[in-house]
Amino acid sequence: MIAMGFDNVYESIGEDNDDRHWAFGTGFSETLSGVEQSLPIGIDVNDLAAYCLMLGDDALVMSHRLQEWVARAPELEEETALANIALDLLGQARLLLTRAGVVAGSGMTEDTYAFFRDENEFLNVRLAELTDADFGALMARLFVFSSWRLAILKRLRASKDQVVAAVASKGAKEITYHRDYAAQWVVRLADGTDESRSRIVAGLCALSPFISELFTASAVEQRMLYAGVAADLADVRTEVVGVLLEVFSEVELEPQVLGAGYCALSARGGLGGELDSIRSQMMGEHGSGSGREGILMGAIALAEMGEHGSGSGREGIHTKAMVELLGDLQSLARSYPGATW
Amino acid sequence: MTKDAKTGQHLEGLASDPADLPGSPSGSGHAAVDIEWPLFEVFLRSKRGLNHVHVGSLHAADAQMALYHARDLYTRRNEGVSIWVVRATDIAASSPEEKDPFFESSSDKIYRHPTFYEIPTNVPHM
Numbered sequence: 056m057i058a059m060g061f062d063n064v065y066e067s068i069g070e071d072n073d074d075r076h077w078a079f080g081t082g083f084s085e086t087l088s089g090v091e092q093s094l095p096i097g098i099d100v101n102d103l104a105a106y107c108l109m110l111g112d113d114a115l116v117m118s119h120r121l122q123e124w125v126a127r128a129p130e131l132e133e134e135t136a137l138a139n140i141a142l143d144l145l146g147q148a149r150l151l152l153t154r155a156g157v158v159a160g161s162g163m164t165e166d167t168y169a170f171f172r173d174e175n176e177f178l179n180v181r182l183a184e185l186t187d188a189d190f191g192a193l194m195a196r197l198f199v200f201s202s203w204r205l206a207i208l209k210r211l212r213a214s215k216d217q218v219v220a221a222v223a224s225k226g227a228k229e230i231t232y233h234r235d236y237a238a239q240w241v242v243r244l245a246d247g248t249d250e251s252r253s254r255i256v257a258g259l260c261a262l263s264p265f266i267s268e269l270f271t272a273s274a275v276e277q278r279m280l281y282a283g284v285a286a287d288l289a290d291v292r293t294e295v296v297g298v299l300l301e302v303f304s305e306v307e308l309e310p311q312v313l314g315a316g317y318c319a320l321s322a323r324g325g326l327g328g329e330l331d332s333i334r335s336q337m338m339g340e341h342g343s344g345s346g347r348e349g350i351l352m353g354a355i356a357l358a359e360m361g362e363h364g365s366g367s368g369r370e371g372i373h374t375k376a377m378v379e380l381l382g383d384l385q386s387l388a389r390s391y392p393g394a395t396w
Numbered sequence: 397m398t399k400d401a402k403t404g405q406h407l408e409g410l411a412s413d414p415a416d417l418p419g420s421p422s423g424s425g426h427a428a429v430d431i432e433w434p435l436f437e438v439f440l441r442s443k444r445g446l447n448h449v450h451v452g453s454l455h456a457a458d459a460q461m462a463l464y465h466a467r468d469l470y471t472r473r474n475e476g477v478s479i480w481v482v483r484a485t486d487i488a489a490s491s492p493e494e495k496d497p498f499f500e501s502s503s504d505k506i507y508r509h510p511t512f513y514e515i516p517t518n519v520p521h522m
Contacts, residue, residue, distance in 0.1 A: 136464065235464075
């Protein structure tokens, strides 16, 4: 099972390389080395810059939330895992925010974007900025976020913007690990004790008002899709629904768990009739949809009716949690402008 | 290292009965569970190494989680191309008292080394 991977083992250690004296940790490479940096022809630069900000802000804000778990994760090993994931996302954010500045020709850098924009200038989806009640809720949110971002990045590998495509190509490998990591925790907790299962269910329920936003293209995203730069969110939704259902079925979670109102009713002890009517509403919403896929599609569509239903992070509309997050993220840079190590 | 997931506080003075721990639901009727995950030893094969080398240990609930943890703890600097994990309790080790009977007998048998013929210069790791 452990294959050596080389026809001749001497080749593996005999590479011509200056750093051969290192037993570990060689062969680093830069994501953008050799990537065409010029602007794609015929693309609106403001739209492209905004699209890079959207993708970058999703990663930056989610990374910040993960960083908040460092020094308070339940186990040292998990803490390192969360920090690694946060660093992967931060790396993606840095490249994308830098690209936005270059494309816009605004003189903005990754730092000025991160530290000197106000809340309504951030274009991340609101799911990225939410706080997590506990480790279970974090795993539920990371699982949904990673499944969604992976589906997007996989499609962006063919983006007309070469920098976006390169970031997506590297990022897709990273996010594949994030999704696996989160999925195995969702399964472990949902399959564990009654208490651990209730934490996962509560975590998923808390996401329901913010799900439909993930699959609703803003005007910029629509134009970038037609221009061959952006991912098609309808395709993305199909893939994400498939992934969520696969994991949900493994631990017998009902797909309605992501639907608005369902969890609140469940928590109050069911109210049988009302739950049934929500279920059938969810199925109807997807037209011909039936079965588990139809229910989840319907749940996503109906989630718009939740209290946070109007507005979208892509238009700079955020939850209260975002204000507090930015206060934390930006306070140092704003108190000491130009500070360096 | 055990911390309470909700409060982030260290659980001081690990008690033998989990119900005594701060943050534990009291009287929940759960059977006693192991507070500490078992120890796993981690072996990495680096890009330039021929064989897996012991790099350290970690705690995990089972082998699959141990692989994830090993990836997160021991391959952060681009070190590995293959990971083995094994439960520490599954390793049988020679004891220091057996050092002489085990190893002394080979100390004068120089003829076991391939020193009596030329080794091509481009063959490493002999």
